[in-house]
Amino acid sequence: MERDLPIINLEGIDFIVDVSKFELREKEDPGNIITLEDMRDVGDGYVFDQWEIPEFVKMDPEGMATKYKIDDITGKTDFDLMVDQEAFDKRVNQGILPILDISGHPFYVDLRMDMLRPHDDFLSKGIVFDEIDNYFSEEVNAYIIPYNPKTHEFQELDYENITGFPKDLIAVQFPFQKELDPVGWNRAGGWDIKDDLKLVGVKSHFEAKTVPWEKTWLPYVIKDNLKRQKQEEKKKPTVKPVQPKDQNRKGRKM
Known part of the structure; x- marks a missing residue:
């Protein structure tokens, strides 16, 4: 059974916390997405625009435990789970x-x-x-x-x-x-x-x-x-070999 994802409220606006994609999606406007790339990591949380939010392990501990196949994430940080230790x-x-x-x-x-x-x-x-x-x-x-x-x-x-x-x-x-x-x-x-x-x-x-x-x-370079x-070959002038005037002459007359 698919579970309901956690909600975090930022100044009156509800955002869905999706740890599978590490993003926040506005509940009423799913096209308004804040990704991890948009956030600045401050160690124990994230900052973007004027907002500061906690780590994903605190916003959705169940989701993080499922994602990383860990039974107990007590004391774990996002860094502990997201980075190969x-x-x-x-x-x-x-x-x-x-x-x-x-x-x-x-x-x-x-x-x-x-x-x-x-x-x-x-x-x-x-x-x-x-x-x-x-x-x-x-x-x-x-x-x-x-x-x-x-x-x-x-x-x-x-x-x-x-x-x-x-x-x-x-x-x-x-x-x-x-x-x-x-x-x-x-x-x-x-x-x-x-x-x-x-x-x-x-x-x-x-x-x-x-x-x-x-x-x-x-x-493309070869082509x-x-x-x-x-094209350069076509531009080269054709040089014809010069033939002697009289091919039958074998010597000079004395």
């Missing part, structure tokens, strides 16, 4: 860097060095975030880069001349730095170490996605290059 402990207290697996090879997410540092490969320069800045896709909210699985490095393509898919490289997709290591991101920015962790989450291991070249931007090269 094992992953948080490894990163903060044990200093273990997150791992990003790219095509079977592990990389350390090392934001202090601004790079993805390959495990057990000191000949590789790794993947430097500054060098792949232009490869962040707003559409998928992730990086999509050309990657050399033999050297374990990002490898730039010759976009001016490329006319076919590279045989020795693959395209790989992985999240932005803040998602890969939100703790390191907060430290580097001088923010509170727990800032946005409820939204972003904390993970110890990631798997990069291999993307077929056909589903990247590369086919434009082939078209341009074809």
